[in-house]
Amino acid sequence: MTGEVGLPSPPFPHDRAERYVREQLWKREPLGDVIRLALARRPGHLALVTTEVRWTHRELDERSTAFAAGLLAMTTLRPGDRMMFQLGNVAETVVAYYGVVKAGIIPVCTLPQHGAHEIGRLAEHTAARGHIVQADFRNRDLVELGTRLGEAVPILDTLIVARGAAPPGALSFDDILDAGSQPDARARLRSLEIDPDGIVAFQLSGGTTGLPKVAPRRHAEYAYNSQVWAEALELDENAVVLHPLPIMHNAGIAAALQPAHLVGGTFVLPSGADAGPMLELIARERVTTMPVVPPAVAIRILRHPAARTTDLTSLTRFVLGGQRPSADLLERLESELGIPTQQMFGMAEGMFLFTPPSSPEWVRRGTVGTPISPADEVRVLNVGFETEVPDGELGELACRGPYTIPGYHRAAAHNAAAFTTDGFYRTGDLVTRHVVDGRDFYSIDGRIKDVINRGAEKIHAEEVEELIARHPVVHGAALVAMPDPVLGERICAYVVPGVGAETLTLDAVNAFLLEQGLAKFKLPERLEIVDAFPLTNVGKVSKKALRADIEGKIEKENAPL
Structure with a gap:
C-alpha cells in the first residue's frame, strides 16, 4: 500500500488499538468489505432513492464495485492514492464514494462549492492525484475548474467527470463503470490487499486557522x-x-x-x-x-x-x-x-x-x-x-x-x-x-475557536481575512459572526480601508474574493468600514467587541419604530 506523504497521520496508540480490537469494537477488515457484505445481506431491498433512481442493495453494490474496478483498470491510481471529491447530492456520489473505498483509494471529502483556492491547497496538502467533478452542478463549471487545477497542481493528474462530457485528457464516469464490468478488471479488484488499519477517508474539520485541518479517518474506526x-x-x-x-x-x-x-x-x-x-x-x-x-x-x-x-x-x-x-x-x-x-x-x-x-x-x-x-x-x-x-x-x-x-x-x-x-x-x-x-x-x-457556524457550514475566519487583506485598498480585515434567526450565524466583515478605498463595497470585496478562488458560501454578507479595530489588553483584535458592535447594530435596526 502506498505510504503516507510527508508527515504522517498519527496512528492510534498501540495499547488503545489492541483494546478496541479485543473488545470487538473494531473489525479486522477494510471498510469496503464491510459495506459489500452489508449490501449482500438483503440484495433485493431498496438501498438508494434520489430524484432520479431507485436502486436495490444489489444494484448499488454492483455499480460501486464496477467503479472501483474501472478506476484500477483505466487510471494509474492505486490503493493509498487520494481523490478530491466535488460532487453534489446525486446517485453518482454514493457510487463513487463506495467505489473508491472498495478500491482502497482515499476520498478527500471536499464539496462542489469549494473554489480553486481551497481545492488547490488541499490537493497539495493531501498529495491528491485524482479529482472527480460533477458537470451539471448548479451555477458552477466544475469541469473547467478541474481542468484548470490539473494544469496548476502537477500532482493532480487524473480528472473524472460525472454527469457530462469529459474534455480531452479527462475520463468519463460512465466509461469507468463500463471498464469495471470486464472480467480482468474485476479479478484485479479481488486481488487487492487493503490495510484495515490504514486511512479510508480524509474529512475536513472545523479548524481555527487557514484552511480546514484534515482529519484522517481509518477503516476500522x-x-x-x-x-x-x-x-x-x-x-x-x-x-x-x-x-x-x-x-x-x-x-x-x-x-x-x-x-x-x-x-x-x-x-x-x-x-x-x-x-x-x-x-x-x-x-x-x-x-x-x-x-x-x-x-x-x-x-x-x-x-x-x-x-x-x-x-x-x-x-x-x-x-x-x-x-x-x-x-x-x-x-x-x-x-x-x-x-x-x-x-x-x-x-x-x-x-x-x-x-x-x-x-x-x-x-x-x-x-x-x-x-x-x-x-x-x-x-x-x-x-x-x-x-x-x-x-x-x-x-x-x-x-x-x-x-x-x-x-x-x-x-x-x-x-x-x-x-x-x-x-x-x-x-x-x-x-x-x-x-x-x-x-x-x-x-x-x-x-473558543474563531469559526463562524453559518447554517452548519464552518467558515474559518482567518482564511477569509487573509484573502480580504490581499485587496489593494484594504489595510486589515476581521470576520465575526452576526446573529441570524434562520442560519444561526451569518458573516460580517470589518475592514480598515487604505488609500483609494472610497468605493469599497460589499459587492467589490466579494468579487475580489471570488477572483481569489474562495467558495461562495464563505463570502461576507455584511461589510462594516472602521478606522481601526478594537484591541484586547494584549494588543490583539477584540473579536468580542466586534461581535457586540454588530449585535447592537442589528438589534437597533430591527427595533420597532
Whole structure:
C-alpha cells in the first residue's frame, strides 16, 4: 500500500488499538468489505432513492464495485492514492464514494462549492492525484475548474467527470463503470490487499486557522463510528434514512449513508435542503430517520405551507445538530408537526453525543446529550490546561475514544496544541457536564475557536481575512459572526480601508474574493468600514467587541419604530 506523504497521520496508540480490537469494537477488515457484505445481506431491498433512481442493495453494490474496478483498470491510481471529491447530492456520489473505498483509494471529502483556492491547497496538502467533478452542478463549471487545477497542481493528474462530457485528457464516469464490468478488471479488484488499519477517508474539520485541518479517518474506526451511531438511533433493516445536507460531509457519510446500509436499510438522498421536496420525500418514502438536521432546515420545514398537511407520522427520529436549536423550535416541531426531536453534537474528528428519547425533557431541550459509545472518554478541562473542572462548571470539551482521531494529517505543530499529552482532542467548545442518574450529559455554552457556524457550514475566519487583506485598498480585515434567526450565524466583515478605498463595497470585496478562488458560501454578507479595530489588553483584535458592535447594530435596526 502506498505510504503516507510527508508527515504522517498519527496512528492510534498501540495499547488503545489492541483494546478496541479485543473488545470487538473494531473489525479486522477494510471498510469496503464491510459495506459489500452489508449490501449482500438483503440484495433485493431498496438501498438508494434520489430524484432520479431507485436502486436495490444489489444494484448499488454492483455499480460501486464496477467503479472501483474501472478506476484500477483505466487510471494509474492505486490503493493509498487520494481523490478530491466535488460532487453534489446525486446517485453518482454514493457510487463513487463506495467505489473508491472498495478500491482502497482515499476520498478527500471536499464539496462542489469549494473554489480553486481551497481545492488547490488541499490537493497539495493531501498529495491528491485524482479529482472527480460533477458537470451539471448548479451555477458552477466544475469541469473547467478541474481542468484548470490539473494544469496548476502537477500532482493532480487524473480528472473524472460525472454527469457530462469529459474534455480531452479527462475520463468519463460512465466509461469507468463500463471498464469495471470486464472480467480482468474485476479479478484485479479481488486481488487487492487493503490495510484495515490504514486511512479510508480524509474529512475536513472545523479548524481555527487557514484552511480546514484534515482529519484522517481509518477503516476500522470509521465503520465502528457508523455502527454505534446506528445502534444509538435504534436503526434496523426497516430504517429509511434521509439526509438533507451535502452527502460528503462527515455527518452525511458517518451519521446517515453508512449507518443506513450497515443495518440493511434504505438511504434517501434529496438534491438539496428545500423544505417542499423534502416533505414530499418524507411522506412518499415513509422516512423514519433524519439525522443531523440543522436548525435552519428545521425552521424551513416548520414554516412551509405544506408542513401541516403532509403525513409525517413515519418519522421516529428527527435529530437536530450542526448548531444549537432554540427550545422554542424543538417545542414547535413536536407540538405543531408531531415530530419527535432529539439533539446531537458531532465532529469530523469523531466524537458523537446525542440525547436519548428517554432522557428528561430538560436534558433533551438543554443539552446535546451523552456519548454514543461506552468506550468514549470525555473530559471538561480548564481552558489552556489539562486539569478538569468540577461537574457543573464551564470548561473545554476534550475527548478520545475508538472513533476519535489521534491527530490531524501532516500537522505536527497543530497536533501538539490540539491534543493533550495523553491523547484527548481539545475541541475548542465550551461545555458544562451535568450528571443525571449516574449518566453524563453535556450542554454547549460557546466556543473558543474563531469559526463562524453559518447554517452548519464552518467558515474559518482567518482564511477569509487573509484573502480580504490581499485587496489593494484594504489595510486589515476581521470576520465575526452576526446573529441570524434562520442560519444561526451569518458573516460580517470589518475592514480598515487604505488609500483609494472610497468605493469599497460589499459587492467589490466579494468579487475580489471570488477572483481569489474562495467558495461562495464563505463570502461576507455584511461589510462594516472602521478606522481601526478594537484591541484586547494584549494588543490583539477584540473579536468580542466586534461581535457586540454588530449585535447592537442589528438589534437597533430591527427595533420597532
